[in-house]
Amino acid sequence: MSNVPADLSYTKSHEWVRTLGDGTVEVGITDHAQHALGDLVFVEVPDAGRTVKADEACAVVESVKAASDVYAPIAGQITAGNPRLAAEPEVVNTDPYGEGWLMRLKPAAGALAAAALLSAADYQKVLDTEGG
Amino acid sequence: MAFIPHTEADVAAMLAAIGVARIEDLFDEIPPELRVKSLVGVPEALNEMEIGRLMAERARSDGITLSFLGAGAYEHHIPAAVWAITTRGEFYSAYTPYQAEASQGTLQLIYEFQSMMARLTGMEVANASMYDGASATAEAALMAVRANRRSKSARILVPLTLHPHYRRVAVTTAANQGVKFEEVPYGAQEGVTLPEALARYETEDITALMVAQPNFFGRLEDVDALTDWAHARGILVIAVVNPTAAALLKPPGEWGARGADIAVGEGQPLGVPLSSGGPYFGFMATRMEYVRQMPGRIVGRTLDAAGKEGFTLTLQAREQHIRRAKATSNICTNQGLLMTAATIYLSLLGPQGLVRTAAMAHARTRELVAALTRVPGVRTAFNGPYFHETVLQLDRPVAPVLKALGSRGILGGLDLGTYYPELGNALLVCATETKTSADIDRYRGALTDALQGARAA
Amino acid sequence: MPAREQVIFEYSRPGRGARDQWPQEVPPAALSDLPAGLRRSRPPALPEVGELEAVRHFTRLSQLNFSIDTHFYPLGSCTMKYNPKACNQYAMLPEFLARHPLAPESHGQGVLACLYELQEMLKAVSGMEGVALSPMAGAHGEFAGVAMIRAYHRARGDLKRNEIIVPEAAHGTNPATATMCGCVVREVAVGREGDVDIEALKGAVGPQTAGIMLTNPSTLGVFERRIGEVARIVHDAGGLLYYDGANLNAILGMVRPGDMGFDVIHMNLHKTFSTPHGGGGPGAGAVGVGARLLPFLPIPVVARDGERYRWLTEADLPQSIGRLSAFMGNTGVLLRAYIYMRLLGREGMRQVGEYATLNANYLLKRLQDAGFDAAYPQRRASHEFIVTLKRQARELNVTAMDFAKRLLDYGFHAPTTYFPLLVPECLLIEPTETETRETLDAFVKAMSLIQKEAEQEPGRVTSAPHTMPVRRLDDVRAARQLDLTWKPTAEP
Numbered sequence A: 001m002s003n004v005p006a007d008l009s010y011t012k013s014h015e016w017v018r019t020l021g022d023g024t025v026e027v028g029i030t031d032h033a034q035h036a037l038g039d040l041v042f043v044e045v046p047d048a049g050r051t052v053k054a055d056e057a058c059a060v061v062e063s064v065k066a067a068s069d070v071y072a073p074i075a076g077q078i079t080a081g082n083p084r085l086a087a088e089p090e091v092v093n094t095d096p097y098g099e100g101w102l103m104r105l106k107p108a109a110g111a112l113a114a115a116a117l118l119s120a121a122d123y124q125k126v127l128d129t130e131g132g
Numbered sequence B: 001m002a003f004i005p006h007t008e009a010d011v012a013a014m015l016a017a018i019g020v021a022r023i024e025d026l027f028d029e030i031p032p033e034l035r036v037k038s039l040v041g042v043p044e045a046l047n048e049m050e051i052g053r054l055m056a057e058r059a060r061s062d063g064i065t066l067s068f069l070g071a072g073a074y075e076h077h078i079p080a081a082v083w084a085i086t087t088r089g090e091f092y093s094a095y096t097p098y099q100a101e102a103s104q105g106t107l108q109l110i111y112e113f114q115s116m117m118a119r120l121t122g123m124e125v126a127n128a129s130m131y132d133g134a135s136a137t138a139e140a141a142l143m144a145v146r147a148n149r150r151s152k153s154a155r156i157l158v159p160l161t162l163h164p165h166y167r168r169v170a171v172t173t174a175a176n177q178g179v180k181f182e183e184v185p186y187g188a189q190e191g192v193t194l195p196e197a198l199a200r201y202e203t204e205d206i207t208a209l210m211v212a213q214p215n216f217f218g219r220l221e222d223v224d225a226l227t228d229w230a231h232a233r234g235i236l237v238i239a240v241v242n243p244t245a246a247a248l249l250k251p252p253g254e255w256g257a258r259g260a261d262i263a264v265g266e267g268q269p270l271g272v273p274l275s276s277g278g279p280y281f282g283f284m285a286t287r288m289e290y291v292r293q294m295p296g297r298i299v300g301r302t303l304d305a306a307g308k309e310g311f312t313l314t315l316q317a318r319e320q321h322i323r324r325a326k327a328t329s330n331i332c333t334n335q336g337l338l339m340t341a342a343t344i345y346l347s348l349l350g351p352q353g354l355v356r357t358a359a360m361a362h363a364r365t366r367e368l369v370a371a372l373t374r375v376p377g378v379r380t381a382f383n384g385p386y387f388h389e390t391v392l393q394l395d396r397p398v399a400p401v402l403k404a405l406g407s408r409g410i411l412g413g414l415d416l417g418t419y420y421p422e423l424g425n426a427l428l429v430c431a432t433e434t435k436t437s438a439d440i441d442r443y444r445g446a447l448t449d450a451l452q453g454a455r456a457a
Numbered sequence C: 001m002p003a004r005e006q007v008i009f010e011y012s013r014p015g016r017g018a019r020d021q022w023p024q025e026v027p028p029a030a031l032s033d034l035p036a037g038l039r040r041s042r043p044p045a046l047p048e049v050g051e052l053e054a055v056r057h058f059t060r061l062s063q064l065n066f067s068i069d070t071h072f073y074p075l076g077s078c079t080m081k082y083n084p085k086a087c088n089q090y091a092m093l094p095e096f097l098a099r100h101p102l103a104p105e106s107h108g109q110g111v112l113a114c115l116y117e118l119q120e121m122l123k124a125v126s127g128m129e130g131v132a133l134s135p136m137a138g139a140h141g142e143f144a145g146v147a148m149i150r151a152y153h154r155a156r157g158d159l160k161r162n163e164i165i166v167p168e169a170a171h172g173t174n175p176a177t178a179t180m181c182g183c184v185v186r187e188v189a190v191g192r193e194g195d196v197d198i199e200a201l202k203g204a205v206g207p208q209t210a211g212i213m214l215t216n217p218s219t220l221g222v223f224e225r226r227i228g229e230v231a232r233i234v235h236d237a238g239g240l241l242y243y244d245g246a247n248l249n250a251i252l253g254m255v256r257p258g259d260m261g262f263d264v265i266h267m268n269l270h271k272t273f274s275t276p277h278g279g280g281g282p283g284a285g286a287v288g289v290g291a292r293l294l295p296f297l298p299i300p301v302v303a304r305d306g307e308r309y310r311w312l313t314e315a316d317l318p319q320s321i322g323r324l325s326a327f328m329g330n331t332g333v334l335l336r337a338y339i340y341m342r343l344l345g346r347e348g349m350r351q352v353g354e355y356a357t358l359n360a361n362y363l364l365k366r367l368q369d370a371g372f373d374a375a376y377p378q379r380r381a382s383h384e385f386i387v388t389l390k391r392q393a394r395e396l397n398v399t400a401m402d403f404a405k406r407l408l409d410y411g412f413h414a415p416t417t418y419f420p421l422l423v424p425e426c427l428l429i430e431p432t433e434t435e436t437r438e439t440l441d442a443f444v445k446a447m448s449l450i451q452k453e454a455e456q457e458p459g460r461v462t463s464a465p466h467t468m469p470v471r472r473l474d475d476v477r478a479a480r481q482l483d484l485t486w487k488p489t490a491e492p
Helices: A031-037 A120-130 B008-018 B023-027 B048-062 B080-086 B104-121 B133-147 B164-177 B195-201 B223-232 B288-293 B320-326 B336-373 B398-407 B437-451 C051-062 C085-091 C094-098 C109-126 C138-155 C173-180 C198-204 C227-236 C245-250 C291-296 C331-369 C390-396 C400-409 C437-456 C458-462 C475-480
Strands: A015-019 A025-029 A040-044 A057-063 A067-071 A076-081 A103-107 B155-159 B180-184 B208-213 B236-241 B262-266 B282-286 B298-303 B309-314 B378-380 B389-394 B426-430 C130-132 C163-167 C184-188 C209-214 C240-244 C264-266 C287-289 C301-305 C308-312 C385-388 C426-429
Touching: A031 A057, A040 C475, B008 B023, B008 C331, B008 C437, B023 C331, B048 C085, B048 C094, B048 C109, B048 C331, B080 B336, B080 C051, B104 B282, B104 B298, B104 B309, B104 B336, B104 C051, B133 B155, B133 B164, B133 B208, B133 B236, B133 B262, B133 B282, B133 B288, B155 B164, B164 B180, B164 C138, B164 C173, B195 B223, B208 B223, B223 B236, B282 B288, B298 C475, B309 C475, B336 B378, B336 B389, B336 B426, B336 B437, B336 C051, B398 B426, B398 B437, C085 C331, C094 C109, C094 C331, C109 C130, C109 C287, C109 C301, C109 C308, C109 C331, C130 C301, C138 C173, C138 C209, C138 C240, C138 C245, C138 C264, C138 C287, C138 C291, C163 C173, C173 C184, C173 C209, C184 C198, C198 C227, C209 C227, C227 C240, C240 C245, C245 C331, C287 C291, C331 C385, C331 C426, C331 C437, C390 C437, C400 C426, C400 C437, C400 C458, C437 C458
Parallel strands: B155 B180, B155 B208, B208 B236, B236 B262, C163 C184, C163 C209, C209 C240, C240 C264
Antiparallel strands: A015 A025, A025 A103, A040 A057, A057 A067, A076 A103, B262 B282, B298 B309, B378 B389, B389 B426, C130 C287, C264 C287, C301 C308, C385 C426
16 A cells, blocks of 8 residues: 555645645655656656646656656746756655655646645545556 | 478367367457458469579679769678678577567677767767668657757758758658758858858757768768857757768767767668668767667666676667657667677777778778779869768769660769759769779779760760 | 676777778878868777687677577567578578669669569558558558558648547557657557457547557457457548558468558568567568558659569659658568568468467467466467466566566566556467477476466566576666666776
């Protein structure tokens, strides 16, 4: 069974979202996703300053058997990509909700409120139907 | 039978095990109306002796003719060991090395090939080959579009001095993905891409510039100036090079201040016979920074579970079997056997042998040009240095001259009329280390005879 | 198997070389016209070894490989049948090897006759009206096919058709090709018995449909039984049908794709027509088309005028999708396919389909009797079939990958693993027609032994292979710590 922290929000495409104190949000991929991919060999994160739309592919996580796009859960502007992942992509496997964050972004006005993010319980339901 | 070993006893036993009466029953899921009665259009079988005889007759009728043709395919001496080893069953009938532990021979060979091509081109990393030089050039254009984050235009500058077939293949391959190829003219006297021709692109958003060295005319481009011009504007440089020439000429990795970004070319000169145009192989090399944008297979060295060194396909997540619609390319098969031959060839020749081959090819071409331009009515088309082929201009149409030479057992070169009509009666000639002074003299004599008689108006 | 062999650069010693292979040195004056600024400052750092050293090295490397010549190689979808030596010998006659691609047609009537007759035979087995030989691999042929479909719609002013339908079990080259042609991919589901879901297909077609890409038999190893309906649905919606010929071996001489309603096909000459796999190529992906797509064939194509053969170029085919190869494709491969088809003849083609199917069904039955689970037990095998090891993975923690690696120790190349993605823990097994019953039985025996090991001593299987030149390789490390070119290690 994969880990689904209760205090985060989620997307159907297996990203998690954490609101940070300063109004920005932090985004990563879930424990289920990292497990399905296997050992990550490469992660590409977006540059700071880039504007993204909701559901826009803006990062790539690559293992030996798969390479997946990561989608921006809400519209906004990227404030940072995790600089550690270039040298240590495996951190996403070992700590997907902590040190393995992929990017931080400043939501566009109203984007966070309008976003149809899933609660932990709803995301767990998604996993249960998928058989994760 | 079609190499089928089964006896009647085998078939009976197998049918019994399956539980059907006849082989025909195994096709009962196929709608009967789809079944073919007989293959009209396929002749009766021949046995090996008969097909051997037929092929020998056909080969004999084609014969072997003294040839001074280049234009993208070059005749070089191929050491006997190259194909003796390449056609060993263990190389010839092996598959793509997906099960790495059962394919260490092929995988290590690819690693050695990648290493040699990186060194030959002066680049940091090479892939395991592409279909041919033309398709490698097309793939380089697509790769440049992916790799050049700064540029959004997908406009690629293509000199007219790049092989005409390569330009056509690039368009056929990449036009459907929104890549726009823009032709850059060459200097009429010089036969190379001049800085003036690039002036109109000074401030345009261009993704990449292609530079051929030597170019299709055999002429040497000013690769440093072209490379620096492109890099100053954030334009990637795609080098299209001849691998034999790369032994003598400055390789793409050393062009300009920063080196070319992607190097491609036709690998046929490295131990692959002319064989009416194929199979050949394309090579591709680039900077480590772009390795994830490079299509095709790549082999990496790693360790096994006991800590021993071994080789495996790597970075496969870029490829079609994993990334599917988002793959860097749809390439699956490459040209493994030819790459094997090239690796053995390069090992046998080594640096000195390859340098000497290039040098001798150049020397023979110079000798050829000197001999032919002594014939009245023949002159060189361009001023400036060339390498192992060049363009001559005749005082009359080329086609009948070539026909006359052909009847004397000589293939004199390529008539450029259909490709570059602006060059008039132009002939692209090439001599490699396989030509002797006697061969050149024979050509000179036959050409003299062909040009005697009424001069063209 | 022999032990490891060092990298050739490690044999290199300054001054060594195969001197008999070198041309004479030329005097420096002969190069004086080359500008110094364009010259290489140092020769390339290629290995310096003698001829025997090189021959020994590469011969030893070859001995580290499995190959059809040495091992049973039941790779599904790859058709690893015997590569007849005659095909190589006669394709490599000196006159064929020596001919320059731009030599005049008058100096190539022999090779052109072979290529023309190959076109004609491929038309006959595929049921198509025209064939082009220049695509250099299956994926290249796919590209040509989809490009022709697009060109056809564009020529009719039907510019909105940019969607290609593929079944979810399709080979990865199919969606990759669609993207390369500027199309959008739409996947349709496959039913529980392995056929395309007809209702899903009806919902997927529309005015945006350019075409559908299908293999038949499919990648699941079963015949697409409702192909007639599929063809009708797609044609009625205005789309065309593309046939991926990877599995043609199953129906060679029995069914022709043209008769199934396909408008364009590619054939893998390195599969069905036994040209060598060569450790990863060269292949040849000849394309065949029905009448609608004839004008769009890629050039060049061989034509016959009376007794003479010639190439058709852009001038003859102004609507051609263009040129795919610098010259005319992989001619040497095409000659091998030609020789093979002449050796088979009309009857031989049919025997290929028959015996490939016989061998597959026999092997499937024997494996089922040995306790293995077929993915589609209610269906006939075509020339290949899928065994799923999901039960072993669940109950014993031994996966398809583990079985594949352990098979190597038993002297068999593993079948295709984890393709198609639709079936978990799958082995796609294709014996081909050139294998004996004894070989198939031996394979079943090995699988049974591995199953026993999985139950009683699973570690032996999960840590396989044990007897190969290397143990299981760390491909995560290979991708994380990229070592793609040899570099000399510094002396300590």
